[in-house]
Amino acid sequence: MKQGIGIIDSGVGGLTVAKEVLRQLPREAIYYFGDTARCPYGPRPAEEVRAFSLQMIEFLLKKNIKALMIGCNTAAAVVLQEVSEWLDIPVIGVIEPGARTAIKETKTGRVAVIGTEGTIRSGAYVSALKKLNPQIQVVSLACPSLVPLVESGRLHDREGLEVVREALRPLAEETFDTLILGCTHYPLIAHFIQKVVGPNVKLISSAEESARELSAMLSFRRMLANGGDIVNPQHRFFASGNPELFMSIAEEWLHIKVCAHQINLEGERK
Numbered sequence: 001m002k003q004g005i006g007i008i009d010s011g012v013g014g015l016t017v018a019k020e021v022l023r024q025l026p027r028e029a030i031y032y033f034g035d036t037a038r039c040p041y042g043p044r045p046a047e048e049v050r051a052f053s054l055q056m057i058e059f060l061l062k063k064n065i066k067a068l069m070i071g072c073n074t075a076a077a078v079v080l081q082e083v084s085e086w087l088d089i090p091v092i093g094v095i096e097p098g099a100r101t102a103i104k105e106t107k108t109g110r111v112a113v114i115g116t117e118g119t120i121r122s123g124a125y126v127s128a129l130k131k132l133n134p135q136i137q138v139v140s141l142a143c144p145s146l147v148p149l150v151e152s153g154r155l156h157d158r159e160g161l162e163v164v165r166e167a168l169r170p171l172a173e174e175t176f177d178t179l180i181l182g183c184t185h186y187p188l189i190a191h192f193i194q195k196v197v198g199p200n201v202k203l204i205s206s207a208e209e210s211a212r213e214l215s216a217m218l219s220f221r222r223m224l225a226n227g228g229d230i231v232n233p234q235h236r237f238f239a240s241g242n243p244e245l246f247m248s249i250a251e252e253w254l255h256i257k258v259c260a261h262q263i264n265l266e267g268e269r270k
Contacts, residue, residue, distance in 0.1 A: 002066035002089065002223075004029040004233075005214070008056040011039035011151050011241075012249045013185030014071025017094065019254055020211035021069070025218075027225035029233035031063050035265070036241030040147040041074040042116025042183075049078045049118060055265040057083060059238070065089065066223055067214060071184050073115055073206075077122035090217045097213050098180050098206025099128035103136065105202050106178040110137045112171060112201075114193075115182030117142045125182050139174045143167040143183075150185040153249055164192040171197065180204045188253060238263045 005021055007014050011034050018030050033056045035041075041049050053075040057068065067090040068083070070076040076093035084091040102111050113125045120142040129136050145167050154160045179201050181187055187205040194203060218224045225233070235256070239246040243260040250258040 002064050003225075004031045004063065004065050004236075006057075006060035006063070006065035006068045007032045007071050008053065008060065008068070008075065009034050009071040009184060010041040010052075010074065011036045011147065011185065012188070012246060012253075013147070013150065013183060014069075015250055015253045016184045016187040016205060016207040017069055017071040017210055020207040021214065022254065022256070024211045024215055025224070027233060030235040031060050031065055031238075032236070033060055033238045033263070034240070034246060036151065036239045036246055037264075038240060039151055040116060040144070041072060042118045042142070042144055042147060044074075044118065046078050046118070046122075049074055050082075052265070053079045053083075059263065059265065061087075063236070067092070067218060069210065069214060070094065073124075073183050074118040074122075077119055077124040090214065090221065090223075092210055092214050092217070094184060094206040094210045095124050095182075096128050097209035098182065098204055099125060099132060101206065101209045102129065102178050102180050102204045103132045105204060106136070108175075108177045109133070109135060110176040111139075111178045111180060112174060112176040113138060113140045113180045113182045114143050114146075114168070114171075114186065115140070116147060117144055119182050125180060139171070139176060141168070141170055146189065147183065147185045150188050150249075151245075153245055155188055155249075155252075160189065161192045161195065164189060165196050168193070168196050176201065178202045178204060180206070188249075237261070240265055
């Protein structure tokens with residue numbers, strides 16, 4: 001019997017997705033893999049991102065997961081369609097749910113997107129937004145310094161705020177009322193981002209909408225954990241890099257006890 005929700009990410013960013021799954025689907029077990037040893041994915045060529053993503057997916061498939069969430073925007077832009085076609089379980093990305101939420105929230109029709117170099121270069125958000133509303137005006141900005149900031153665990157210090165301020169400086173010349181956090185790492189520093197862009201800009205994290213889409217898909221397929229299942233599911237976390245740093249960030253964000261196992265995926269490239 002398939003069980004648990006698999007979540008992959010280039011590092012700790014997908015924890016923002018995991019937090020929403022925990023909130024919306026508390027009976028479901030989470031199997032999370034963060035490729036912290038090879039993070040960030042943003043500057044990497046698409047074929048390398050594909051290879052690394054497939055390694056994580058194949059690892060989690062051996063755990064007999066019943067659904068897969070690609071919590072990394074860069075990975076979703078590269079492999080979502082391919083993986084959706086060959087897996088027989090629900091596969092959810094984070095790009096289209098984030099775009100739908102932004103369209104719903106914007107009052108002016110002017111939306112900004114920040115993300116990794118790979119995500120911005122792919123044009124995935126612009127394409128998703130324009131498909132929903134061809135008249136939407138979109139400005140995109142790659143912020144390569146933000147993922148390393150989050151992975152370092154500096155989520156509250158003054159230096160972190162200055163890194164964010166410098167990364168977002170090009171947006172000071174733009175007008176928008178909605179900002180898509182086009183990388184699942186970014187909600188972990190949303191307090192810095194909001195301070196820089198100001199209180200009148202609505203920040204959009206795709207995590208909530210992605211978890212809602214997963215819930216609807218599992219319900220439609222009659223795959224939701226029901227009342228007869230374990231009330232307190234056993235979540236499992238895997239990281240390719242330092243498990244201690246991963247655990248400290250995960251526990252702060254998820255507010256649960258986390259035990260992470262270090263897994264070396266090198267040599268399994270597809």
